[in-house]
Amino acid sequence: MISNRTLGMVSLAICLSAAVLEAAEQPDFSGAWTTFRGSIGAGAFNAPQGAPVLTEAAEAARNDFLSLTDGTNHGAGNSCVGSGMPASVLGSGGYPMEIIQRPEQVFVIYEAHSEFRRFLIGTEAEDPDSFFPERNGYSTAYWEGDRLIVETTRLKTQVDSRYPHSNEATVREVYYLGEPLEDGTRVLVNELTMTDSAWLKEPFSIVKRWQELPGYHVLTYECSEPKWLDEMEGLYEEAGLEMVQE
Amino acid sequence: MNKIATTFCALILCAIVAPASAHHSAAQFDFRNPVALSGKVIEARFANPHMRLVLEVTDDARGTRDIEFEGHSRNNMRRQGLLPGMFTVGDMVTISIAPMKDGTDGGYVVGVRTPEGEEIGRITGAD
Numbered sequence: 001m002i003s004n005r006t007l008g009m010v011s012l013a014i015c016l017s018a019a020v021l022e023a024a025e026q027p028d029f030s031g032a033w034t035t036f037r038g039s040i041g042a043g044a045f046n047a048p049q050g051a052p053v054l055t056e057a058a059e060a061a062r063n064d065f066l067s068l069t070d071g072t073n074h075g076a077g078n079s080c081v082g083s084g085m086p087a088s089v090l091g092s093g094g095y096p097m098e099i100i101q102r103p104e105q106v107f108v109i110y111e112a113h114s115e116f117r118r119f120l121i122g123t124e125a126e127d128p129d130s131f132f133p134e135r136n137g138y139s140t141a142y143w144e145g146d147r148l149i150v151e152t153t154r155l156k157t158q159v160d161s162r163y164p165h166s167n168e169a170t171v172r173e174v175y176y177l178g179e180p181l182e183d184g185t186r187v188l189v190n191e192l193t194m195t196d197s198a199w200l201k202e203p204f205s206i207v208k209r210w211q212e213l214p215g216y217h218v219l220t221y222e223c224s225e226p227k228w229l230d231e232m233e234g235l236y237e238e239a240g241l242e243m244v245q246e
Numbered sequence: 247m248n249k250i251a252t253t254f255c256a257l258i259l260c261a262i263v264a265p266a267s268a269h270h271s272a273a274q275f276d277f278r279n280p281v282a283l284s285g286k287v288i289e290a291r292f293a294n295p296h297m298r299l300v301l302e303v304t305d306d307a308r309g310t311r312d313i314e315f316e317g318h319s320r321n322n323m324r325r326q327g328l329l330p331g332m333f334t335v336g337d338m339v340t341i342s343i344a345p346m347k348d349g350t351d352g353g354y355v356v357g358v359r360t361p362e363g364e365e366i367g368r369i370t371g372a373d
Contacts, residue, residue, distance in 0.1 A: 071273055077295055095321065111321060113294075219321045223294040 025146050027177050030101045032216040033188055035093030036209035048090060050206045052163055058199035065159040076160045080223035082113035084135025085152055086171050086194055087161045089117075090208050097210070098218040106141060106148065111218040119150045128153045133167055148175040163204065169196035178209065186212040272372030275344040275354040282359065284340045288312055290333035292320040299333060299341075299355060308351070315343060317355035318369060326367045332358055342367070 054062060069075060076083070083091055088110050095112035106119040119141035120126070128138040137155040141148055152171040158164060171194045178187040187209060194204040229245070236243035285301030297317035304310040317323060333339060342365070343353035357367030 080295065112319075219324070221294050221319075221321060226291060226293040226298075 026143050026148075027146055028101050029099045029106065029148070029175065029177075029188060031186070032096050032098045032213040032218060033093070033210035034096045034213050036187060036211045048206050048208050050204070052165070052194065052196075052199075052204035053201040054164060055199055055201055058164060058166070061159050062164045069160075077113065080113065080227075082110075082115035082135060084115075084158055084161055085117075085137050085155060086163050086192055086206075088112075088115045088136055089173070089190065089192065090163065090206065093210055095221075096213055096216065096218050098216075106150075109218050111221055113223060114221040117152075119148070137171070146176055149173070150175065157199075163194065164199065165194060165196045166198040168198045169194055169200075171195075181211060185214075188212070272354065274346055274348070275372065276347045277344040277354070277356070277371055279345070280342045280356050281345050281353075282340060282342050283353075284338060285313070287333050287335050287337050287339055290330070290335065292323065292330050292333075294319040294321060297323055297355065301339070301341075303351075311351070313351045315341070315353055315355050316372075318372075322369075323367075326357075326369060328355075328358055328367050332360065332366075 082088060089097075089108075092110045092112070095110065097111065098109045100107040100109075104121050104124040106121070108117045108119070110116065115136060117136050117139055119139045121141045121143070125140035128140070131138045131154055133154045133156045135156055135158065137152040139150050139152040141150040143149070150171075150173040152173070155165065155167055155169050155171070157167045171192060173193075174191040176189055178189040180186050188211075190208040192206050192208060194200065196204075232245065233243055283301075283303065285303035287299070288302050289298065289300040291298040297320055299315040299317060300312050301315065302310060303313050317328075318326065323329075340359040341355050342357035342359070344356055345353045354369075354372060355367075356369040357365055359365055
């Protein structure tokens with residue numbers, strides 16, 4: 001006859017095995033990533049090809065923006081403003097991105113403009129509506145086997161993005177590890193779909209790939225300091241004082 | 247792989263990727279016909295989103311004047327191997343630039359020639 005103690009041990013073992021299996025299913029995306037090329041050579045690009053199909057009203061809004069800025073120095077990036085979703089993720093790679101993964105959240109740093117996104121998992125995720133809209137929105141996530149599903153809402157209307165969208169846009173991303181390169185370098189895949197009934201005629205779907213940069217860390221991206229230094233210089237000059245700050 | 251080798255590989259991997267979209271229009275620069283140019287460093291500001299370099303340049307056509315150049319973000323400059331120590335105020339430097347298409351002074355820094363004659367940087371477009 002099986003004792004209660006034995007039954008307890010067996011139950012515990014089953015539970016632990018299930019937990020280990022579940023954990024083993026979920027890959028660790030931590031690391032630095034650059035644009036996927038497969039092998040070193042020409043033809044690399046940061047953002048995958050493809051563009052959202054805009055409604056007439058959205059097209060008009062986008063054209064207004066382009067009529068003011070095309071061929072000029074006016075641009076979000078030149079004003080030290082980050083790309084915002086989905087351009088931040090689709091454009092990452094030329095400037096690497098770094099992922100730091102914990103069980104309850106995945107933290108992504110896009111080097112360009114030091115943009116970051118946090119994918120909150122499980123109970124860490126809060127009600128998105130309690131957050132202000134932002135260019136990168138608010139992202140929650142959950143695992144489906146070895147795939148991380150990320151859903152982003154609370155985006156702002158952006159005509160200054162290469163992927164224009166209204167504030168009704170939502171983005172669904174599916175992250176998983178793809179077939180590694182011959183030398184074992186890991187490959188990360190993101191199947192992204194942006195839905196926006198106000199600005200898009202149809203959902204915009206695109207696939208982004210990266211390959212790992214082992215041992216690399218993204219750099220800081222200080223951008224607004226020169227503008228402040230110019231301002232300081234002006235103040236010091238006007239006052240006839242010597243500015244010693246670099 | 248040791249750390250130096252790893253870092254070098256990372257720099258190369260990043261550096262060969264041409265940025266998909268510039269921070270602003272770069273239509274005024276002729277990246278297809280880079281030219282070399284020497285001058286004394288008046289100001290070098292390594293910054294994001296773009297570096298700013300002012301050289302005192304002398305030539306027969308226009309005499310001596312200060313010329314302002316633009317360059318990549320300091321992050322991408324570093325990945326290309328273009329480091330702040332290569333542009334010390336008062337030093338003479340030789341740079342490669344994508345000149346202005348309209349022939350005016352200025353341009354986009356695409357590389358530098360060290361005093362030892364080594365060419366560093368292979369920038370093919372604005373970032």
